[in-house]
Amino acid sequence: MPERVLVTDTVTVFGSLDVERAVLEPLGLDLVPAPATDEATLAREARSATALLVVYARITEPVIVAAAEAGCRVIARCGIGVDNIDVEAATRHGVQVTNVPDYCLDEVADHTLALLLCAARGVVQAASEVREGAWQVPRGGIRRIQGRRLALVGIGRIGRRVGARARAFGLEVIGFDPYLSPWDLEGVQRASSLVEAISEADFISLHAPLTPENRHLIDAAAVAAMRRAPVLVNTARGGLVDLEAARRGLEEGRLSALALDVTEVEPLPADHPLRRHPRALITPHMAFYSEEAEHELRQRAAEEVARAVRGEPPRCPVNDLGSRARG
Numbered sequence: 441m442p443e444r445v446l447v448t449d450t451v452t453v454f455g456s457l458d459v460e461r462a463v464l465e466p467l468g469l470d471l472v473p474a475p476a477t478d479e480a481t482l483a484r485e486a487r488s489a490t491a492l493l494v495v496y497a498r499i500t501e502p503v504i505v506a507a508a509e510a511g512c513r514v515i516a517r518c519g520i521g522v523d524n525i526d527v528e529a530a531t532r533h534g535v536q537v538t539n540v541p542d543y544c545l546d547e548v549a550d551h552t553l554a555l556l557l558c559a560a561r562g563v564v565q566a567a568s569e570v571r572e573g574a575w576q577v578p579r580g581g582i583r584r585i586q587g588r589r590l591a592l593v594g595i596g597r598i599g600r601r602v603g604a605r606a607r608a609f610g611l612e613v614i615g616f617d618p619y620l621s622p623w624d625l626e627g628v629q630r631a632s633s634l635v636e637a638i639s640e641a642d643f644i645s646l647h648a649p650l651t652p653e654n655r656h657l658i659d660a661a662a663v664a665a666m667r668r669a670p671v672l673v674n675t676a677r678g679g680l681v682d683l684e685a686a687r688r689g690l691e692e693g694r695l696s697a698l699a700l701d702v703t704e705v706e707p708l709p710a711d712h713p714l715r716r717h718p719r720a721l722i723t724p725h726m727a728f729y730s731e732e733a734e735h736e737l738r739q740r741a742a743e744e745v746a747r748a749v750r751g752e753p754p755r756c757p758v759n760d761l762g763s764r765a766r767g
Contacts (some may be wrong), residue, residue: 442470445745446489446507446519448497450738451520459735460493463742467749483614486510491745493518494525501529508533516743520544521677523650527759532662537745537758542597543737544728549601551727552675553609555699556643559721560585561672583642589668591641593657594648594676595620602645603628614641617648626757635665643671650677658682663689675727675754678702683714690719701719701727715722 445464451473452456460471474485477497486492486507492499492515495572499515504526507515515530530537558564562582567575590606592599595617608628614629616637623630631637634657638644644666648654658672659682672695674681679740683704689695698714701720706725714720728737744754 441601442468443749444488445469445471445493446482446485448482448499449471449473449474449491449495450493450670451481453495454734454738459738460742462675463739463746464653467746469745469749481756484511491516491748493718493741496524498669499530501526503530504533504535508535514538514745514754516741516744516748517627518737521649522758531759534753534761536748538741538754538756539758540613540737540740540744541756543740544733545597545601545729546629547730547733548598548727549605549673551701552598552602552645552647552673553605555673555701555721555723556590556606556645556671556731557585558607559673559697559699560643564721588642589614590643590645590726591616591631591637591670592628593617593624593637593646595628596647597714598675599645599647600625603648603666606643606757611643631757634662638662638670639665639667641666641670642671645673646676646680648676648680650679655679656682657684658686660685660688663694666694669693671695671697671699673699675701678704678706683712687714687717690717695719697721701725 444470452709457471464471474482479500479502483501483506486503487506487510490511491513492507493516494515513731514533514536515525517525520539520541522539525537527537547563562578588611590611590613592603592613592615595615606613613630615625616631616634620731627712663685686695686698691697697719701723702725709717714722
């Protein structure tokens with residue numbers, strides 16, 4: 441009987457298993473889509489799984505326990521973050537967790553700059569007015585981009601790419617990342633604190649992971665520290681921004697615009713005031729997407745399963761199993 445790979449929600453998200461099958465079926469693996477993604481169903485299906493391929497489904501400890509008892513070798517996340525996987529439980533039960541931290545980097549950087557430029561230039565509002573029959577050149581509210589300041593909060597692979605693109609537009613770039621040492625970013629000033637980074641910024645772009653420590657990093661106090669009514673861009677994690685504090689910042693003139701690809705609750709509720717706010721530009725968590733990036737993501741996640749089955753070390757391990765590692 442072939443070994444089973446439990447595919448929690450790939451078909452629902454991507455529409456097929458073509459990419460995954462091309463990688464895994466030559467190894468004799470049987471890809472089995474889960475009939476549902478609730479905890480009870482996943483725990484039942486995981487009892488006979490050699491590996492789990494996961495996109496958004498929550499992988500809780502009961503699911504992990506069932507998988508571990510079946511000899512599961514890896515839980516491969518089809519994405520960068522692992523917020524939906526109980527990594528600590530996986531480590532306790534000796535199950536490797538992997539992710540794909542190096543896909544869609546250019547896509548997210550490009551989308552970040554697109555949001556920034558659209559917000560700064562009033563592109564969406566102007567285009568909407570033209571579509572409705574108007575033809576009016578703005579008077580006020582749009583300033584030259586060159587020479588203004590961008591604050592990057594979090595400077596990893598994507599933050600670096602955003603900084604490089606921003607400098608090409610003539611922006612002055614300042615960065616805050618307490619975990620980056622040494623500081624090796626040419627042409628990017630280093631801020632010693634979040635307040636120092638954002639207080640004199642014209643644009644703020646978030647590129648930090650979401651942790652318990654930085655949830656609502658941009659809160660009422662942070663908004664109050666912004667002196668230049670910046671455009672706030674978030675293509676990282678929705679929980680980094682307290683949306684109510686940001687909304688009040690728009691109303692009070694402390695923020696000139698919000699440009700978001702992620703929100704703490706997704707989709708943003710249909711009656712949320714930011715859906716209709718004239719200075720809020722919100723896209724549906726799409727910054728990661730291109731046809732090429734999606735293919736890379738799926739292939740690299742499937743390749744982690746293949747490595748685990750062949751007994752090879754993972755390319756991108758999330759947890760360190762140490763002596764618990766399986767052969």
